[in-house]
Amino acid sequence: xxxxxxxxxxxxxxxxxxxxxxxxxxxxxxxxxxxxxxxxxxxxxxxxxxxxxxxxxxxxxxxxxxxxxxxxxxxxxxxxxxxxxxxxxxxxxxxxxxxxxxxxxxxxxxxxxxxxxxxxxxxxxxxxxxxxxxxxxxxxxxxxxxxxxxxxxxxxxxxxxxxxxxxxxxxxxxxxxxxxxxxxxxxxxxxxxxxxxxxxxxxxxxxxxxxxxxxxxxxxxxxxxxxxxxxxxxxxxxxxxxxxxxxxxxxxxxxxxxxxxxxxxxxxxxxxxxxxxxxxxxxxxxxxxxxxxxxxxxxxxxxxxxxxxxxxxxx
Numbered sequence: 412x413x414x415x416x417x418x419x420x421x422x423x424x425x426x427x428x429x430x431x432x433x434x435x436x437x438x439x440x441x442x443x444x445x446x447x448x449x450x451x452x453x454x455x456x457x458x459x460x461x462x463x464x465x466x467x468x469x470x471x472x473x474x475x476x477x478x479x480x481x482x483x484x485x486x487x488x489x490x491x492x493x494x495x496x497x498x499x500x501x502x503x504x505x506x507x508x509x510x511x512x513x514x515x516x517x518x519x520x521x522x523x524x525x526x527x528x529x530x531x532x533x534x535x536x537x538x539x540x541x542x543x544x545x546x547x548x549x550x551x552x553x554x555x556x557x558x559x560x561x562x563x564x565x566x567x568x569x570x571x572x573x574x575x576x577x578x579x580x581x582x583x584x585x586x587x588x589x590x591x592x593x594x595x596x597x598x599x600x601x602x603x604x605x606x607x608x609x610x611x612x613x614x615x616x617x618x619x620x621x622x623x624x625x626x627x628x629x630x631x632x633x634x635x636x637x638x639x640x641x642x643x644x645x646x647x648x649x650x651x652x653x654x655x656x657x658x659x660x661x662x663x664x665x666x667x668x669x670x671x672x673x674x675x676x677x678x679x680x681x682x683x684x685x686x687x688x689x690x691x692x693x694x695x696x697x698x699x700x701x702x703x704x705x706x707x708x709x710x711x712x713x714x715x716x717x718x719x720x721x722x723x724x725x726x
Contacts, residue, residue, distance in 0.1 A: 490636040492607050492614035499673070503691075505684045506677055509658065512540035514674025517654050517667045522598065525590065525645075528576040530599035531678050537572065539677070546572055553577045591631055593644035602672075602679040609676045611637065616668040619647040 499506045515536065518528070533550040537543045550570035555577070558565035570577070579595075580586040587594050602608045614637045622634040622641075632642040649664045649671075656662050677683075 489639045489641070490614075490618075492610040492637055494607075495610055495613055497609060497673075497676075499676070499683070502687060505687070506539075507673060508539060510670045510673040511677050513654075513656050513658070513660060513666075514670035514672070514677075515540050516656060517649075517671040518598070518674060520654050521648050521667070522671065523576075524579055525586075525595040526598045527578040527580075527595075528599050528678060529578065529597050530575070532573065532575045533570065534572040535681060539681075540674075543572075550574060591644060595645070598675055598678070600679045602676045608679075609672050612672045612675060613668050615643075616649055616672070617665055 498504060498510075518526075533546050536549075537546045541549065550572055553570040553574070554567045555570050555574050556565055557568050560566055580589065583594060602612060605611045615635060618635050618637045619633060620636070622628050626634070626641065628634050628642045632644055633646050634641055635643045649667045651663050653664070654662045654667050660666065
């Protein structure tokens, strides 16, 4: 731009010289003004380009940082589990008690070998998954250490409805020794202790797969993208036909995962149905009270608000 302006000035000077010396100064002034305007335009364009480049770099940095952060979160915290349409999720929905019963059978036949239910007692299953007689039979199949007796010694006896579910290990050290250093967590409150609760449990139980290219898992661990870190010590335990359901339901891997997840959600929130019924009753009662109070207020104040007051200013 500046070179073009100078060239124009030279041409102007040449023409001025041919026309007379009187036109040289005005032509030179116009050339200098044109040169300054071109310089200002070039500087403004350069400033805009620098601003656009800076803004683009900032946006690229933010976008790149977000990608790196999300990738780090996915690796560190595990893949976020999808949302599944659970039949007991709605306000007016209740637990599927058949699923709770099947879920307990999955726990007994698959999960109880490593995981405990320290906060669940046999009596809690009565009326939810089993009759009282069925629960007594299940409890009697376990042996409970009790005592001391009259001689000061501990003894074993058949389980009762008042006993809690048996623990597969005597202590944490024994559990870690039997599982290569990993400690199987208690499952009583696991649905409430994990983000996204039941969705996480179902995704974890059904999410085992081969590690993708570039990811190596050391011996003794298994790849599961929903587990924090991607490597879990528990192998895939749910396979088709791995549980014998007493109601004849086909025991596919996904069916077992759905049932045991429902059971573990119930162990965490055993009074969910009762609380929902109580909440619905409270809402209905509150609406009735609000209606009665509104009607009473209108009945009491309507005559006073509708009466006409006439002030006699003459007498």
